[in-house]
Amino acid sequence: MHMSWPWPEQSFSRRRALAAATGLAAGAVLPLAGASRAASAPVGEPALAAGEYTNPVIWQDFADIDVIRVGDTYYASASTMHYSPGAPVLRSYDLVHWEIAGHSVPVLDFGAKYDLNGARGYVRGIWASSLAYRPSNRTFYWLGQIDFARTYVYTATAAEGPWSRLTTIGTPYYDAGLLVDSDDTLYVAYGNTTISVAQLSPDGRSQVRTQQVFTTPSSIGTLEGSRFYKINGQYYIFLTRPANGQYILKSSGGPFGPYTLRQVLLDLRGPISGGGVPHQGGLVQTQSGAWYYLAFVDAYPGGRMPALAPVTWTSDGWPVVQTVNGAWGTTYPSPAVPAPPRQVTPMTGVDAFDGTSLKPRWEWNHNPDNTKWSLGNGLTLRTATVTNDLYWARNTLTHRIQGPTSTATVQLDHSAMTDGDRAGLALLRDSSAWIGLKREGGTTRLVMVNGLTMDTNWNTTGTGYEAASAPVTGTRVWLRASADIRPGSARPGRFSYSTDGVTFTRLGPDFSMGNDWRFFMGYRFALFSYATRALGGSVRVTRFELATP
CATH class of the missing domain: 2.115.10.20 (Glycosyl hydrolase domain; family 43)
Incomplete structure (x- = not known):
């Protein structure tokens, strides 16, 4: 390995x-x-x-x-x-x-x-x-x-x-x-x-x-x-x-x-x-x-x-x-092989989370709590952990990044979030960042969070800090993360959001994606929803798209 x-x-x-x-x-x-x-x-x-x-x-x-x-x-x-x-x-x-x-x-x-x-x-x-x-x-x-x-x-x-x-x-x-x-x-x-x-x-x-x-x-x-x-x-x-x-x-x-x-x-x-x-x-x-x-x-x-x-x-x-x-x-x-019986399923494209099971392109960060997620009219992620640390949050759902560069866009309904909840789209590894939503005092804000880190024993050394924020109206938002995974040096990850799915606005600075090998697994796009106060809230992801330029 x-x-x-x-x-x-x-x-x-x-x-x-x-x-x-x-x-x-x-x-x-x-x-x-x-x-x-x-x-x-x-x-x-x-x-x-x-x-x-x-x-x-x-x-x-x-x-x-x-x-x-x-x-x-x-x-x-x-x-x-x-x-x-x-x-x-x-x-x-x-x-x-x-x-x-x-x-x-x-x-x-x-x-x-x-x-x-x-x-x-x-x-x-x-x-x-x-x-x-x-x-x-x-x-x-x-x-x-x-x-x-x-x-x-x-x-x-x-x-x-x-x-x-x-x-x-x-x-x-x-x-x-x-x-x-x-x-x-x-x-x-x-x-x-x-x-x-x-x-x-x-x-x-x-x-x-x-x-x-x-x-x-x-x-x-x-x-x-x-x-x-x-x-x-x-x-x-x-x-x-x-x-x-x-x-x-x-x-x-x-x-x-x-x-x-x-x-x-x-x-x-x-x-x-x-x-x-x-x-x-x-x-x-x-x-x-x-x-x-x-x-x-x-x-x-x-x-x-x-x-x-x-x-x-x-x-x-x-x-x-x-x-x-x-x-x-x-x-x-x-x-030189026989003509294929069919075309294989692309590893990029749109997932509307239809059907009764997740497509095999998805893998959870550790085993999920299967009582806290469901399919039907999209993917519902109910908060499964009370924590302030994404690395401890159960039911974080990950997707490999397509190289050399690609963009993940998520359509998310946040109407059922409760105070203290955090939900969004991360670039996940031993050094991570995310764009998403914070619910506090009955108000939901868009945030870009940087500075999530682990040491080489995979203990959390940083739970992240808010690098940028923006107000959000309505109950639906589009979140986007773009990743450059060409090797050889640290590469940028960038975050943006939209309220109509058409026009996207950058949020926060570039995130430097480290190229150290010791975590073994590469960066992934990750969907998450966790609580910092009490369980009970949820978000619904109705569309995920992985696209290349």
């Missing part, structure tokens, strides 16, 4: 400290997946179709990618930390255009801290994990460790769900990759620096055996983020050196080795200007036999963005990432 650009040693030391606090080894990366992960022999040059695609293929925050193909459909999973539901399942028919199909972890029921109940789960939760498909029972599997304590396995017969917990396993498989072998045996590769392989029981509910298979040489440093494959009868463990390298372990002697190590890439220039080195992703084979590597690029303040490159193979069975002028290409020829 782990990324450490541009200071790998600092990131790992922080991981080690975190692990020490829980008594386990440090490191974290997303495991692998398979369709099964056992695959046919590598082929040479990828078959190319007319046209090209541009990297990043998704300019939204999806890190620690695991990618598989099931028939003519591609699926990927990603880290979500403290957001709920967790572990999104992405779907594509061409490896380039993706939609969010669902989530493998419906609720983070791993302790009260994930409910914002007396403790908080920021930068915990769903780290690098694995997605796989088992043909023998036509079932999808998600596997990941939580809090260095144990491993959870969820299953579903359809990628969009419903997903349910199959089991917990006492061994925490850190940054695990799940392999469904050609004989249907389940194996897990996992670990940080010391890499191990576990064999699971036929029903996937328990561990049969585990064995250390590799120790990373000190000259390399840290390896983690396992993905596990069987290709042409040989076993491969794809490993990440955070956050600038990829290595491969290869065994012709079975899943428990012995393994030989080879470097796949190191310090390769990435396709996003100002961003990092593509790393910590997965391999996948198309229907025509071509291979691709879907990795992510550190690109803060927005997060970690998926990028795709073709892979060829040496005569002795090692993968080679195809580069353009010595770099991961900004463009490549499009994969």
